Amino acid sequence: MLKISELSARVAGKEILKGINLEVRAGEVHAIMGPNGSGKSTLAQVLAGREDYEVTGGSVTFEGRDLLALSAEERARAGLFLAFQYPVEIPGVNNVYLLKAALNAKRKAAGEPEVDAYEFLALVKQKMKLMQMSEAFLTRGVNEGFSGGEKKRNEVLQMLVLEPKLAILDETDSGLDIDALKVVSMGVNSLRDPARAVVLVTHYQRLLDYIVPDKVHVLSGGRILKSGDRSLALELERRGYDWVKESRVA
Amino acid sequence: MTPRQHSPAATKSAALRSFEAQWLAREPDPLTALREEAMQRFLRLGLPTPRDESWRYTNLRHLAAQSFVDAARTPAGYLEPTDSLGLSSIAERAATVLMVNGYPVLPASMDLSVNGIEISSLRELSRSDSRLLARYLQPLSDADEARRGLLNTALFADGIFLKVKTQVTAPLVILHVATAEGPDTVAYPRLIIEASPGSNATIIEHHVQSGDETPLCNSATHIALKREAQIEHYRVFATGPASKHIDSLDIRQERGSRCSQFTIALGGGLVRASLRAQLSEPGACLDSYSLLVGHEERHVDCVNIATHGAPDTRSRQTARSIASGTSRVIFNSKVVVEAGAVRAESQQSCRGLLLSPAAEIDSRPQLEIRADEVKCAHGATTGRLDPDMLFYRLSRGLDRDTAQSLLIYAFLADVLTGMSVPSARAAIENALIAQLPDSQVLQKFR
Numbered sequence: 001m002l003k004i005s006e007l008s009a010r011v012a013g014k015e016i017l018k019g020i021n022l023e024v025r026a027g028e029v030h031a032i033m034g035p036n037g038s039g040k041s042t043l044a045q046v047l048a049g050r051e052d053y054e055v056t057g058g059s060v061t062f063e064g065r066d067l068l069a070l071s072a073e074e075r076a077r078a079g080l081f082l083a084f085q086y087p088v089e090i091p092g093v094n095n096v097y098l099l100k101a102a103l104n105a106k107r108k109a110a111g112e113p114e115v116d117a118y119e120f121l122a123l124v125k126q127k128m129k130l131m132q133m134s135e136a137f138l139t140r141g142v143n144e145g146f147s148g149g150e151k152k153r154n155e156v157l158q159m160l161v162l163e164p165k166l167a168i169l170d171e172t173d174s175g176l177d178i179d180a181l182k183v184v185s186m187g188v189n190s191l192r193d194p195a196r197a198v199v200l201v202t203h204y205q206r207l208l209d210y211i212v213p214d215k216v217h218v219l220s221g222g223r224i225l226k227s228g229d230r231s232l233a234l235e236l237e238r239r240g241y242d243w244v245k246e247s248r249v250a
Numbered sequence: 251m252t253p254r255q256h257s258p259a260a261t262k263s264a265a266l267r268s269f270e271a272q273w274l275a276r277e278p279d280p281l282t283a284l285r286e287e288a289m290q291r292f293l294r295l296g297l298p299t300p301r302d303e304s305w306r307y308t309n310l311r312h313l314a315a316q317s318f319v320d321a322a323r324t325p326a327g328y329l330e331p332t333d334s335l336g337l338s339s340i341a342e343r344a345a346t347v348l349m350v351n352g353y354p355v356l357p358a359s360m361d362l363s364v365n366g367i368e369i370s371s372l373r374e375l376s377r378s379d380s381r382l383l384a385r386y387l388q389p390l391s392d393a394d395e396a397r398r399g400l401l402n403t404a405l406f407a408d409g410i411f412l413k414v415k416t417q418v419t420a421p422l423v424i425l426h427v428a429t430a431e432g433p434d435t436v437a438y439p440r441l442i443i444e445a446s447p448g449s450n451a452t453i454i455e456h457h458v459q460s461g462d463e464t465p466l467c468n469s470a471t472h473i474a475l476k477r478e479a480q481i482e483h484y485r486v487f488a489t490g491p492a493s494k495h496i497d498s499l500d501i502r503q504e505r506g507s508r509c510s511q512f513t514i515a516l517g518g519g520l521v522r523a524s525l526r527a528q529l530s531e532p533g534a535c536l537d538s539y540s541l542l543v544g545h546e547e548r549h550v551d552c553v554n555i556a557t558h559g560a561p562d563t564r565s566r567q568t569a570r571s572i573a574s575g576t577s578r579v580i581f582n583s584k585v586v587v588e589a590g591a592v593r594a595e596s597q598q599s600c601r602g603l604l605l606s607p608a609a610e611i612d613s614r615p616q617l618e619i620r621a622d623e624v625k626c627a628h629g630a631t632t633g634r635l636d637p638d639m640l641f642y643r644l645s646r647g648l649d650r651d652t653a654q655s656l657l658i659y660a661f662l663a664d665v666l667t668g669m670s671v672p673s674a675r676a677a678i679e680n681a682l683i684a685q686l687p688d689s690q691v692l693q694k695f696r
Binding site: 045048049050051052071072073075076077081082084086087088090091092093098099101102105106109141142158162 | 636637638639641642643644645646647648649650652653656657659660662663664666667
């Protein structure tokens with residue numbers, strides 16, 4: 001589904017990604033772990049199409065298409081979703097209408113008719129229930145006055161409604177208490193499906209107790225230093241990131 | 251009658267000479283002595299120039315070379331205002347009083363009253379109760395931001411006096427229509443609002459134009475809030491791109507009164523809007539909101555001065571400026587806390603959004619504090635659309651135009667949410683959104 005080859009990227013003139021190779025197949029869940037400043041969030045943003053992040057080399061294909069040739073909005077409509085580490089507040093703009101507009105943009109690109117208003121509301125309410133969000137969120141501005149945890153739930157809610165083929169979650173677990181973490185994990189797990197894939201970007205092993213990944217990668221200094229199965233995450237937890245860096249040098 | 255003396259013509263610009271000629275042609279009325287003084291002061295001070303502090307960013311040089319004559323009272327063929335920026339939905343719900351080039355179009359009856367607001371013509375009032383009128387035309391001020399107000403005081407031929415007597419729920423719209431048959435005309439609309447103690451009303455001044463040409467509009471409004479009175483006042487500038495408008499608003503507030511003021515610049519080629527508020531008794535409270543939209547080559551200059559002259563007074567100024575094309579938007583705000591105005595509180599929040607590289611926004615919040623124990627906060631920021639916000643929307647699949655419009659709309663939300671009249675808010679939002687890219691889509695997001 002997603003194939004990244006020798007991807008390099010620069011942010012504000014600084015080389016952050018230095019040749020990433022990664023392949024994610026349909027049905028898989030990958031976890032990308034790594035210390036602060038390793039390039040995890042940059043990778044997520046580059047994949048979602050952030051313009052001010054400059055790709056300097058390599059290629060990315062998404063379902064056989066050249067992903068890097070698409071704009072951010074085209075990527076979203078093609079089925080890629082990024083759950084933001086820091087969701088942005090947009091006061092005065094209705095949260096749910098915006099979600100509806102996003103869904104309709106995607107449907108339009110797929111040649112489908114606009115979603116029926118009542119069906120949409122029923123769908124959102126059902127997903128909100130799953131995310132244990134109060135209906136008050138229906139009428140509020142986008143992330144306006146939301147707590148950190150509420151913003152993260154709102155990201156997962158958007159993901160559940162948009163049903164992306166590939167979901168990238170950028171530190172969605174950070175700042176969540178254990179109850180919220182369970183709710184968010186349940187939301188992500190409900191999307192697991194042989195036709196979809198999930199990439200989790202995270203600092204901590206804790207999230208992987210709830211969303212069990214098929215593969216774990218360690219990103220450090222702009223490169224993937226080590227890949228493995230779930231046991232790699234457990235080992236990292238025990239031995240720290242320095243262990244990966246050292247073992248590579250050795 | 252006071253003798254009329256004039257300084258040598260050689261030193262005067264064409265505009266100044268033409269204003270003087272207008273003055274000389276005016277019929278004497280019971281206010282002549284006061285008007286004479288205003289005119290003499292204006293002639294002595296001359297047209298404001300960028301050397302005057304509050305005119306730093308607006309140069310009227312091009313007007314100085316013009317000779318102006320009075321705009322017609324009832325131009326031939328006049329009937330329908332071109333209400334292109336559509337606040338019509340307000341008019342449907344509220345009573346509307348029409349003013350054409352500053353002349354009220356009122357029924358013959360003199361004791362007109364609409365929903366608890368008495369409406370009279372200033373021309374009539376200057377004959378029947380000139381003392382009342384004189385009270386609201388004074389004190390005359392030489393301050394440069396009041397300069398154009400002096401000219402209006404000298405030359406306004408008619409206007410409207412509103413007396414708010416009770417708690418009035420339906421808004422009253424003053425629809426100012428500017429229209430001209432030729433170039434080089436000038437109009438002097440004048441409005442005086444007196445809010446009786448404990449009264450409450452919403453007054454909307456809506457400036458539109460009819461036809462292709464407009465007079466130079468030199469308008470002035472005075473709002474007097476008696477004890478515990480509450481007024482929500484709007485001035486909406488929505489004339490065409492060639493029009494020039496200089497508006498002076500004076501607000502005087504007594505004990506415990508509350509004024510919410512909205513200055514909305516959606517149209518006009520040159521809009522200069524000043525606001526001077528005197529919080530002269532304890533507990534007076536002013537909330538001023540400015541929503542200034544610069545488009546194409548438009549020039550919008552807004553000057554706010556709030557003077558705290560008594561203890562426990564409060565003022566809050568919220569300005570949101572947007573500039574695109576080669577437009578320029580200026581927001582100058584000043585808070586003065588006079589000696590003795592202890593426990594005064596003020597806030598100034600000025601934010602600007604630049605939508606094109608050639609546009610310019612100048613925000614200058616200033617403070618002058620001469621009392622202790624006051625709380626004054628101010629902040630000014632100007633920038634482009636936040637790329638994080640934009641990316642967030644794009645990453646959900648929204649069109650770029652829609653995403654940008656949404657962010658612009660969100661930027662203005664602080665001003666819009668201050669409006670307590672839903673129909674006014676809806677109409678202003680509609681007019682605003684109509685100017686943004688992808689406006690039809692945007693309508694649905696509210």
